[in-house]
Amino acid sequence: MPSDRSIPSGSDFLQLNAADAPAGGLSDWLARRLRLAIADGRLAVGDRLPATRTLAEELRVSRGVVTEAYQRLIEDGHAAGRGRAGTVVVAAPVAAPAPAPARTRTAAGPPPGAVFTAEPGAVFTAEPGADVFDVVRAAPARIDLGPGTPDLASFPRTAWLRAERRVLGTLAATGLGYGDPRGTPELRRAVARWLARNRGIAAGPDEVLIVNGTAQTLGLLAQVLRGRGVSEVAVEDPGSLGARQHLRYWGLRTPPVPVDADGIRVTELRDRGAPAVMVTPAHQFPTGVVLGGGRRRELMRWATDTGGLIVEDDYDAEHRYDRPPVPALRAMLPEHVCYAGSVSKLLAPTLRTGWVVAPPELHGALVDAKRFTDLGSAALPQLVLAELMETGELERRLRQVRRRHRARRDAMIRAVDTHLPGAAVQGAAAGLHLTVTFDAGFADTDLAAAALAQGVKAHPLSWHCQRPGRPGLVLGYAASTVTEIEEGVAVIGKVLA
Structure with missing residues (x-):
């Protein structure tokens, strides 16, 4: 007598037919079919999936099969469980862009509005x-x-919209005018508290400068350093290609200093004779090593002995899984460390919001550079981000x-x-x-x-x-x-x- 599994069974929902599934792979098959439906638009963001019991009965499979498939969608970030509201589609897979005509690469860079495609x-x-x-x-x-x-x-769309409504509901008309080029007082206060709680950095709001991401920090800092006669900033090797490109664009050389299992080799940094160095001590990019305690002490001695500047790119220090947090260098040597952070890895790069906490001798010059670059970053996103930080939503x-x-x-x-x-x-x-x-x-x-x-x-x-x-x-x-x-x-x- 044939088993139930061999009997063709189906559902009006997406025209699913469990007989199409490979033996022993029902949950995988169902999860793939649901992802495909989300990707091609048959299931839209906000749509509620059928109750697990209902879909299991229609497909004539166990309820556990449907529950497991839904759980995989939840783990993938495509769906979310909403209690009595059921399981809801919350995100679609990112579709690859359609190919466009290839462009010609030139030394001068891309033409305005160019579409980038290449073999x-x-x-x-x-x-x-x-x-x-x-x-x-x-x-x-x-x-x-x-x-x-x-x-x-x-990305916490609901929380962001809720915070945005609160901000707009209380914002005075004067808050829509030109603001402080250092950033809104609200976000500078929130960032100072965030750094104290999460990175051990003691800095007042007046020491915080809000910028358009770490990329702008590097551009502003490079301009200030060049104005003071600095022509090079040593970098870790291997180290971020993007950071190196930004520094070079603004006219600074980037001599490499090797990285090993304990981080940057400070002895070779001394031999280089560079007046400044950029490091990623909490999670070195790209190797992932943590700057060891001995190397930290060596690096701080290098800075105090030579008067050198340490540029600390703390790009993803909050994301850790199998080790305790390590303190920021800025927390231990504020007079020689220019600290850079952003929300690009915390929330999304599209916000283009970051912060820099510089030594006192550089802070005023950085503020001037920021003022004459763009008069300050957009204020409304700053106020919303401050709200998320102060309410604990970001944590x-x-x-x-x-x-x-x-x-x-x-x-x-x-x-x-x-x-x-x-x-x-x-x-x-x-x-x-x-x-x-x-x-x-x-x-x-x-x-x-x-x-x-x-x-x-x-x-x-x-x-x-x-x-x-x-x-x-x-x-x-x-x-x-x-x-x-x-x-x-x-x-x-x-x-x-």
Whole structure:
């Protein structure tokens, strides 16, 4: 007698038919069908999924099958459980942009309004140009494992709108005029408290300067330093290509200082003789190492002995999973540390909101540079962000995404173990990305290009290095679902083989 499983069964909901599912894979099949329906618009954001019991009865499967499929959508960030309101679609997968006519790359940069597209081999060149990140972001891909992006699908839209209504409901008409170029008093107070609570930094609101992200911090600081005769800022190697590009754009040289398992090698920094250095001590980019206690003391001695400036990019220090927090350098040596932070990894890069806490001798010059750059950052987003910080909403959101990011980090580690068995993994204890390295024998730009040709995007490690090193990839996991992570790493494993 045939089992119930062999009887064709279906549902009017999305015309689902459980007979189409492979044996033993009902939950996977159902989760994939639901994701597809969300991606192509048959299920819109805000739609409520059928009750698990109802859908299970219609499909003639166990309720556990439906519950497991819904749970996977929730873990992926596509749905959310709303108690008695049921399970609701909250985010759609990001669709790859349609290909557009290729453009001509020129030394002068892109033409106004250009659409960036290129063949994979043209994207991942050994010498990336000034517009490289625009080109990479626009390159079509089914799965984006590029680093530097948090879980954008979990942006707290409801909380943001609620805070925005409160701000607009109480904002005086004068609040819509030109404001303080340092930033609104409300956000500077909120940032000072946030830094005290979360990074151990004691700074008053008058010491905080609000900027358009860490990118603007680097531009303003470079202008100020050049005005004082500084011509170079040493950087970690490997270290952020983007940061290096910003500093070079403003006319500063960026001599490399090697990084090892304890962080930047301070002895070699001394040998370089540079008057300033940029570091990522809480979670070095891209290796993920934490600046060790001995190295911290060496770096602070270098600053006090030479009068050197430490530029501390605290880009994702709040995202940690398997280790306790480490204090910011600014908390220990305020007179020699220029601290930079932002909400790009906490909420979303599109907000373009960050802050800098500089030594007293640089603060006034930075404020002047900010004033004559743009008269100050947009005030309304600052007031909304201050509201989220002061009400505790930002910290609640951070706790939520930590759990989600940890699950995705774990999924990527499992996938690397399975599909890239010869790779060494770095930076797993914190952050939003992993770095994997391989034995020499090929160019990692070729690997990245081959992966992109198969629909998977990642950064070649060599982009972030000034000196030769082992080939590798920098793989972001925070903005991708567990399923996308597993599939993306599997594709990389295939092209590597």
